[in-house]
Amino acid sequence: MDTVWVALALSLKVAGLATLLAALSGVATGFVLARGRFPGRDVLDTLLTLPMVLPPTVLGYYLLVLLGRQGALGGWLQAQWGINLIFSWQGAVIAAAVVAFPLVFKPARAAFEAVDGQLEQAAQVLGISRLAVFFRITLPLAWRGILAGILLAFARALGEFGATLMVAGSIPGKTQTLSIAVYEAVQAGQDDVANLLVGVISAVCITVLLAAGYLAPGRLAQR
């Protein structure tokens, strides 16, 4: 039974860090695409949404190509810092973050676009710097939509299987997350372990979805 709790702890660590990465990059990108006016904006939006649509194995393959020893980024990390992300839990974090990213970025962009630009202008005229306006006006008004996206991203990262398996493999206690442990347990015919794993992950996901639904814009009046 120990494997279950080890896998759960690893899953929460990987999904938590992946959500943090996806949240920071997703909010920043969502803001830039909501406010920025530059050529290629729609193409960029499409590319950044791709991880939501691509089969996770395809995404995992891309990441392997990019992060592997022969890859552009992986080769540089290895040569410069001696870092190898493949078959490591950090690699699993990257894979889950990439898969979860569009789930933050999309609602964040929509939430920022829904903020009345005139409020930001009013704050600037009152002497508040652009950065402070972002934290005092823009972010609080967009927060509810962003938070719902972050919770969905967490649920998605927690359930990540394909890309994680391609990049990080299935090393028990090291990279074997809950969803991968389910697969392994079923393959090995350990039905009791599989049942427990499935129960745990279902409960966590239901909780997250309930929270996301509660926070989604429109459920509670924002004003």
Next chain:
Amino acid sequence: MLDIAIQKTLRTGKRSFQLNVQLQSASQHTVLFGQSGAGKSLTLKAIAGLMTPDSGHIRLGGRLLFSQPGGVNLAPQARQLGYLFQDYALFPHLTVRQNVAFGLVRGWLNPRTRAQYDEVEHWLHSFGLAAMAQQLPGELSGGQRQRVALARALVAKPRALLLDEPFAALDPALRHDMRQTLLALLAQVQIPLLLITHDEQDVALFGQQVFELRDGQAHAANLATFTEATPRHD
């Protein structure tokens, strides 16, 4: 007092709009009159620093705010102006007191709900807003919202007040009362005003010097031709 000469060309698709406003006013109260689409709001935004003209200069109360040949373009934050937006632009997530105190706190955090500042309490009381200081803007009437917006602009001690169609968002039945209220409130503060409007009654009541904007061009107009007595239907 006010010296503007600005040019700006705006393009949306195949249509383009030329703003070419030149005006000088020595009066404390200046009114810019014109139909919608004449470039009034654009001019006001240029003065506030929310829109950058292609060329020209803007001087207000002896301060150079913008000069394209001189390479001067003060940020909106540095212009120290009060701006009353047409629909007031109150911050919906902040209480009346927080809205009024907004410009007094410079950091990354909004003023606390219970924070007390002498200036804020002063304006809340003199504008009759003390009873609703803890309410959100969404719970207020149009007239109350306008007073909150005005208090928020005045707390920061602006060098001039820009008013964008201050009565257009109000019920016509309310407009008359609100004009009188605003006049009385503004009498409490001796501050230069620039008001833009498409309503002749506003011109008659607020203007000391009036300019008419037509198709992006400003023309000096005679105040005597605008009368308060002729109500117009919008």
